[in-house]
Amino acid sequence: MRYLTLIPLFLLGIILASCEGQHANESPSFGYSMESDKHYYNEVETQNGDKSQAGIERKLKKTGNVSFECVAFRDTRNQLRDLVAAHDGYFSNDKESQGNRRMNGNMQAKIPVQNFDRFMADLEAIVPKFESKDVAIDDVTAEFVDVEGQIRSKRALEARFLEIIKSAENVEELLNVERQLEQVRAELELYEGRRKLMLHETTYATLNIHYFVPIAYEKTERQADFGGAFVTGWKGLVFGLEVLLTIWPVLLGGFLLVFFLRRKLILKRVKK
Known part of the structure; x- marks a missing residue:
């Protein structure tokens, strides 16, 4: 009977010992872990990085080149100048030259970057066809x-x-x-x-503009123009006859003077 009363006490001791062992193996937790801490700081760094990138204003440099043929050289030049002025731009270079059977115009226009796309659209409206066109954007x-x-x-x-x-x-x-x-x-x-x-x-986009008008050229010696040569020769002959008809009194007077002088000399030789 005495042993039967000890059995419940023995079982209670085993239960208490197992509970203490379980609590000893567990570490206190306050919702913290190394992985969550690492993730937290990575997230903060990412957010700060995005913020710093967003806080920097992007600097873009735009440059372009266009070339096209025009009909009226002076009118085209005036149109370009008016178009650049209408978009608050200016010219840093404006040259004219003649060569390669063309009358060439070269302009370097500076256009505010916020107006550049509208300027290109207006330029395409007055130019029926471009010989070449390119625009480059560099992030600096x-x-x-x-x-x-x-x-x-x-x-x-x-x-x-x-x-x-x-x-x-x-x-x-x-x-x-x-x-x-x-x-x-x-x-x-x-x-x-x-x-x-x-x-x-x-702040300003740079656009190099080349426009040109083909011009007539003179034929070389190897490209002989027989019809033109005949006309030129006939005109020369007519001009020569006109000159002779104009100065015939002078020529006649000169001929008679020479004739009488020559005759006088011959008579002197005969008398001797």
Whole structure:
């Protein structure tokens, strides 16, 4: 009977021991894991990366070339000038030349990038057919960002050198810092010039326009024109006869003068 009362106590001890072992093997959890932490930071980095990319304004450089034949050279030139002005553009180059049996016009137009597509549509409306046409778009955003970074770096270095100059202790140190400052400023000027050029190239699209009119050319000697030669010869003969008929009194007077002088000389020789 005494052993029967110990059995429930023994079973209760086993149950309690198993429960303690289970709790010992488990680690406390607060909804945290290394994988979730890693995923969280990757997501944050991605969002920050997208934000930085979206915060940078894209810099696109547009360049194009068109060539076409026109009927009236001067009228076409005036039309192009009016069209460029209507889209707030300007010409950086405007030349005329003659060669290869053509009268050639070459213009370099600068068109605001926001007006470029409308300008091309209006140009296609007045040009019936292009001999050639191409437009290229270059993304120079990365280069522009790099140039701006170089400018910030050079300006910071310039400011640092100016602070050092204020605290220079001797002439040698001062001259050394001034030489370095001069070099930094020269590099800064180059980068700022590059930035200014890139801003202009991405603000205005460049379009090279070539238009031409075929012109008549003279025939070479190998391309003889017999009909033309006959007409020219006949005109020359008629002109010669007109000249003779005009000066015949002079010719007659000269002939008579020579005749009498010659006769006088012959008579003198006979008398001797």
